[in-house]
Amino acid sequence: MNHKLIIACIIFFYSQQAFSQQKVYKKIKEIKKVPANIRLGYWGGIGFPGLRMGIELPLSVVYKHKTKKSGKIKSVTKKRYLVSNFGWYHHKGFHDNLCLTVGYTYRRISKNGFFLSYSPEIGYSRTFLGGTTYQVDNEGNVSIKKRAGYHYATLMLSGGLGWKLSIKNVMPVTVYSRLNLMLMFPYNSKIYLRPNFELGTSFTLAHFLKKKTKHTTKTL
Amino acid sequence: MLISKTVQMKQSTLLLIICTLCLLSCQQEKITIGTNVSETVYLDNNGASMRMLIEGNTSSRTFLLFIHGGPGTSAFFYNTDYLSQHLENRYALVYWDHRNSGASQGNTNQKYLNLPQMTEDLKKVIQVIRHRYGNHSRVFIVGHSFGGLLASSFMTTKDYQKMVNGWIVAGGSHNYPLNNILTRDMLQEIGEKEYQKKRHTSKWKEIIDYCQHLPDHMTLEQANQLNTYATDAENLIDGITNFDVMTFIKKYGIKDKWPITSIFLNHSYSQGASFNHDLAKTEFSSQLPKITTPTLLIFGKYDFICPPGLGQDIYHLVNTMSKKLVISEVSGHSVMFQDESLFCEEVSAFIDTYQ
Numbered sequence: 001m002n003h004k005l006i007i008a009c010i011i012f013f014y015s016q017q018a019f020s021q022q023k024v025y026k027k028i029k030e031i032k033k034v035p036a037n038i039r040l041g042y043w044g045g046i047g048f049p050g051l052r053m054g055i056e057l058p059l060s061v062v063y064k065h066k067t068k069k070s071g072k073i074k075s076v077t078k079k080r081y082l083v084s085n086f087g088w089y090h091h092k093g094f095h096d097n098l099c100l101t102v103g104y105t106y107r108r109i110s111k112n113g114f115f116l117s118y119s120p121e122i123g124y125s126r127t128f129l130g131g132t133t134y135q136v137d138n139e140g141n142v143s144i145k146k147r148a149g150y151h152y153a154t155l156m157l158s159g160g161l162g163w164k165l166s167i168k169n170v171m172p173v174t175v176y177s178r179l180n181l182m183l184m185f186p187y188n189s190k191i192y193l194r195p196n197f198e199l200g201t202s203f204t205l206a207h208f209l210k211k212k213t214k215h216t217t218k219t220l
Numbered sequence: 221m222l223i224s225k226t227v228q229m230k231q232s233t234l235l236l237i238i239c240t241l242c243l244l245s246c247q248q249e250k251i252t253i254g255t256n257v258s259e260t261v262y263l264d265n266n267g268a269s270m271r272m273l274i275e276g277n278t279s280s281r282t283f284l285l286f287i288h289g290g291p292g293t294s295a296f297f298y299n300t301d302y303l304s305q306h307l308e309n310r311y312a313l314v315y316w317d318h319r320n321s322g323a324s325q326g327n328t329n330q331k332y333l334n335l336p337q338m339t340e341d342l343k344k345v346i347q348v349i350r351h352r353y354g355n356h357s358r359v360f361i362v363g364h365s366f367g368g369l370l371a372s373s374f375m376t377t378k379d380y381q382k383m384v385n386g387w388i389v390a391g392g393s394h395n396y397p398l399n400n401i402l403t404r405d406m407l408q409e410i411g412e413k414e415y416q417k418k419r420h421t422s423k424w425k426e427i428i429d430y431c432q433h434l435p436d437h438m439t440l441e442q443a444n445q446l447n448t449y450a451t452d453a454e455n456l457i458d459g460i461t462n463f464d465v466m467t468f469i470k471k472y473g474i475k476d477k478w479p480i481t482s483i484f485l486n487h488s489y490s491q492g493a494s495f496n497h498d499l500a501k502t503e504f505s506s507q508l509p510k511i512t513t514p515t516l517l518i519f520g521k522y523d524f525i526c527p528p529g530l531g532q533d534i535y536h537l538v539n540t541m542s543k544k545l546v547i548s549e550v551s552g553h554s555v556m557f558q559d560e561s562l563f564c565e566e567v568s569a570f571i572d573t574y575q
Contacts, residue, residue, distance in 0.1 A: 131260035142351035
């Protein structure tokens with residue numbers, strides 16, 4: 001009995017493989033000029049406020065349409081962006097941080113406008129210490145160090161979700177939230193990790209930084 | 221068109237200036253003399269910017285400076301509601317994070333992470349206090365755990381002890397090799413009593429077995445394992461006021477805006493840093509007779525990490541008649557949390573006498 005079940009499973013598996021090999025998408029490629037997105041949002045944690053803004057330059061857009069057995073069409077849009085962000089947060093008594101990053105964002109948008117995205121970014125942070133900073137020389141003279149703070153290399157990993165309102169409305173606006181893990185180094189000879197979240201909106205201005213972008217439509 | 225661009229440029233420049241000023245405003249020197257002050261300043265020294273939180277009654281011109289343990293924990297932990305209500309109303313308390321600890325910041329600075337450098341840092345912290353609040357300010361230092369070793373280093377270096385009006389050791393160490401021997405002997409002695417009373421027998425047996433094979437001169441690894449057992453042992457004794465670090469983090473972490481990840485990562489780095497090998501051999505017993513400054517020693521009866529025997533050693537060796545050894549019956553390693561009222565009463569009485 002068991003043998004029969006195993007054989008049936010193998011046949012089913014290979015039949016699926018064979019069937020899937022027959023799935024050939026019809027591809028249409030074209031180049032379109034697409035404007036960049038501008039983002040603006042709250043960036044920080046509970047009690048640590050900040051702001052983050054940035055630009056998303058489109059790299060590629062893939063529209064995938066698949067007709068289901070029921071006749072319904074499942075559509076997904078996959079977008080890739082080159083992103084640059086500039087942010088600031090204030091952690092009272094600890095530091096203020098100005099952070100500039102560049103990275104890549106992948107976004108998977110469903111038919112109703114809901115999307116998931118993730119984004120690795122690298123960049124630079126400049127912190128300003130959260131209090132008057134003193135230096136004392138060997139004679140015991142005390143002076144104030146101006147613009148006291150540090151420079152760090154920064155890595156940021158983000159994952160989030162959002163809603164593209166322009167799918168159902170004419171408004172070219174997206175709202176999003178993201179969880180970020182920010183890593184700064186060398187921090188006291190090691191690393192500093194800072195989880196934070198972002199809540200914001202992005203919008204598109206019709207003629208802002210238009211860039212030629214590869215659009216691929218895949219239909220099954 | 222040209223005029224419009226000039227105006228736009230002026231507006232942008234103005235905006236940039238305003239943003240920069242806002243950013244740097246918290247670095248402007250602000251010295252508050254009052255009874256309920258809270259100010260954060262930093263000391264920048266050899267690759268590290270160390271946080272000093274000054275809270276309480278600065279108008280008293282009397283400062284109690286906490287030297288935390290670790291190495292690598294944080295002074296944030298001492299800033300409790302009880303200490304605020306019972307000490308900050310009378311004096312100003314200075315919560316200083318050592319280099320590579322707590323909220324202290326820097327880049328690559330491991331070459332400066334050593335006891336002599338930290339001793340110089342402490343001297344400069346006191347110089348900053350005097351610069352801000354006047355040369356006639358009275359400074360008392362209180363060292364806890366590793367902070368006891370740092371305070372001992374400070375008190376026995378050159379004539380630094382003249383910078384303070386008194387030093388307090390609260391469950392602190394001044395001699396790591398002696399500390400190890402005292403911990404081993406205390407674990408064995410109390411462990412055997414507890415074992416006979418059939419309390420936590422399996423754990424006590426494990427601890428006693430480990431201690432039996434330890435030589436007087438221990439390696440860093442043996443000392444670290446002993447320290448782990450000493451921490452465990454405190455939780456095996458009935459009648460001790462429990463102290464849980466996580467409870468503190470939950471209670472004060474968000475409210476007081478602790479940089480929690482910085483505290484953990486700094487602690488993890490400092491615990492594993494190479495200077496711990498030097499610390500393991502460090503002792504100041506031989507230098508304590510230099511100390512003529514008033515001395516208060518507060519130890520927990522069940523402090524296995526820094527046993528009361530360390531307090532007795534300091535008491536017998538310091539060269540002053542102004543000294544007192546207090547043992548808390550309900551405390552382990554953290555007398556300032558486990559016996560808050562005794563700690564505040566003794567510290568207040570000591571400061572009032574010698575300020």
